[in-house]
Amino acid sequence: MARKALIEKQSWKPGNLLSPAPALLVSCGGVGGYEPNLITIAWAGNVCSEPPLVSISVRPERYSYAIISKTRQFVVNVPSLRESRAVDWCGVISGGTVDKFAGASLTPAPALKVGCPIVLECPINIECRVRQSVELGSHTLFIGEVLAVQVSSALVDARGRLRLEKGGLLAFAHGQYFALGRCIGRFGFSVQRRKGRTRR
Numbered sequence: 001m002a003r004k005a006l007i008e009k010q011s012w013k014p015g016n017l018l019s020p021a022p023a024l025l026v027s028c029g030g031v032g033g034y035e036p037n038l039i040t041i042a043w044a045g046n047v048c049s050e051p052p053l054v055s056i057s058v059r060p061e062r063y064s065y066a067i068i069s070k071t072r073q074f075v076v077n078v079p080s081l082r083e084s085r086a087v088d089w090c091g092v093i094s095g096g097t098v099d100k101f102a103g104a105s106l107t108p109a110p111a112l113k114v115g116c117p118i119v120l121e122c123p124i125n126i127e128c129r130v131r132q133s134v135e136l137g138s139h140t141l142f143i144g145e146v147l148a149v150q151v152s153s154a155l156v157d158a159r160g161r162l163r164l165e166k167g168g169l170l171a172f173a174h175g176q177y178f179a180l181g182r183c184i185g186r187f188g189f190s191v192q193r194r195k196g197r198t199r200r
Contacts, residue, residue: 026038
């Protein structure tokens with residue numbers, strides 16, 4: 001009880017403090033007469049397993065908003081620490097005035113199932129078709145059905161297991177970028193029996 005008594009709380013105004021969030025590069029365009037473009041997104045996440053669905057939230061005034069609304073497709077590119085400067089730069093520069101792929105020194109590469117390009121340098125590329133869009137206020141939520149996933153071979157071990165801890169992935173929290181730390185366990189580790197111990 002003494003330890004709990006030392007935990008103090010402050011009341012803050014309502015806001016987006018669900019942290020950390022993924023720091024992502026979403027690519028769009030390349031179809032429908034639109035040039036390929038990139039947008040930095042932090043408001044994103046998994047929303048369903050079967051069918052696999054992910055979400056991204058985009059402000060209507062952003063250049064990419066019209067592209068995604070019209071073409072109904074996008075790619076969620078999961079960057080590593082190596083792309084951190086490009087992630088930040090793509091978040092402050094408008095694609096309406098510059099070629100973001102060229103400006104960020106990133107490589108557009110063919111997707112498997114959608115017309116917009118993937119970011120070749122990013123370890124994970126999730127190709128999506130917009131299944132639903134919901135206007136929520138400052139942002140519109142785009143729910144994308146995952147049509148294909150590409151993963152860098154460097155993240156796959158000899159047994160075919162995905163080793164994301166090797167990816168050096170990014171996170172975003174309260175206006176700052178962070179590098180994800182060490183793995184502390186797999187799902188269910190809290191109830192897993194320790195080796196060498198048997199139940200009585």
